Amino acid sequence: MALLDRLRALPPPLVDLGLTVAVLAAQLAPFTSADQAWPAALLLPVLAASLPVLLRRRFPVTVMLAVLIAIPFYDIIGDGPNQPIWYGWMVAVYTVAYRSPPVLRLATIAVTAAGMLLVAGSLDTYVRGMATWVAAYALGRVAVLTRQQSLTLQERAMRLERERELAAERAVQRERARIARDMHDILAHAVSLMVVQAESGPLAVRTRPERAEAAFEAIAASGRDAMGQLRRMLGLLKDAKGELGPQPTLDRIPELVERVSQATLVETGTRLELSHDVEVAAYRIVQESLTNVVKHSGARSAEVRLVWERDALRVTVTDDGRGPLGGGGGQGLIGIRERAAACGGHAVFGPTPTGRGFQVMVWLPQGLAEVHG
Template identity: 85%
Template structure:
């Protein structure tokens, strides 16, 4: 295929010239290998059956009929060496089969059959000539079908490549969106906790020093945790990366809740084996919900409840604050819904059942669980 591609890449005029020279040399070869003298006028049919091939691409039908008409004059003049095969005619027929539309090809078939029958001197000559014509015509049609199939395969390969590129771009966009959500959750949670603790620190220093010390410890812990998680997320964007800490899962939820003074954790039911992505999603959902509690709710208390059902984990975060107002927490709530949907789950938000405060409820199904054995 590489050789054919190189040949197709050659300039058409150069290919036509090479074919014409080759055909002319083949038609003149009998004059050099046979004994005797021949009139120079015999060269005219030979030239007329060869030189028109220079224009075969632009005028395939005209060239074929010009060659077809020139061939009989060789026998009419006579006294020349035998020409076993008229190569120019074969090339012209091949070109018509390859380049001409169906109506032109039909005309060529009819006129060639009639003309060959009229000028053939014997049945043997007619059969031999017709066989050569059929072979040349068949080669032209096979070349057309082969080229069409090659073009179709190339087009399909290009289409598949474009689809792979688009799929890669979509995957990259989804990954960037996921990383952006994670970084939003990490920064929003850490900064919110640090701000709240820092604001309460000066008052605690004067009234309850031990409370101030705990606040400063919480600030330091939140900062270290945020730095560690951000380092991991940024490491995902590097081409070369060393060992990275695993993403936080349910095992780190108690640590997360402990950083929020007004938050408590309640877990009921028998724990299931969720897949890693679902556990990460649960952690991030709790993290974002507690961030909203700290930033927007003004709550005195908040409860994080993990309820293990028969086929799912239900995560509920309830506070007694005022809940999001206007656009507050909007992007975070959207992120929670997207995380739940990515794991095949659902998320809902609204006023707490008590009538005061706000509640986030997420259900992550066990369908994505990795069950051992």
């Protein structure tokens, strides 16, 4: 199939030239099959029945008639080797069947049948010639039908693809509308609570300070809750998979590693309390790195290492494979770099120092000052 595709990609004039040379070589082959000097005049009908193939695309009917007229002269001159098949004739008939409109095709059928009946020396010759004509004509029509079917399938595939894109776009619009409504509800609820508490705060400061303190705490809690929900909403807008559950954190990394049979997890240092965004980024980075290990690297083993530094987390994923797409910077690696940069960190990746594997190294800042053991 690959050879056929390469042949179709060749320029048509080059294809016709090669076809003409092949036809001429096939028609001259009988002259080399016996130790005998053949009349040079026999080469004229052979050339006349082969060289017109060069112009078959521009003048299919004319080429077919020219070849049909040239063939009888081979028998008229006589004393030549037998030509089992006139290949130029077959190519010309195939081209007429493939490229000519119905009216011309019907006319050539009538002309061919009459012409062969006049020049055929015997019934066997006539039957053999008509069988050759029918086979070549049938091949041309089958090629036309195959091409039309292929174009129909391509158009159908393109139409289905457009329909899928429109359906996906409508689904995205519906999801965005839903998220917009949810964001409105979140903001309206949080802001309403914050306004009520803020209005009652000044009065409570003068009369009941403990209530003022509770009001300020309620305002802060409402703000934090709204911020968390909005962050998750915005995460849905950016996440191509549209996850609806809570965003994953560091505590789910062992579960993630456990799903990859060739991966192990090593954690060193004193764990820090990271911001939510940094935890999500760390999880996604490990997830994408392990996805590359499974899908692209061909690795037999991989190690996920979490190293807790004084004020940062260093994530390293090392495998013994060739890396994604042979080590190139695919969309997954670009996404890792972007996630790290969004948290104020950075990422590097490439072959291991020994050259026997691939490594992703990401440095993520803590994001919060508080440390716990």
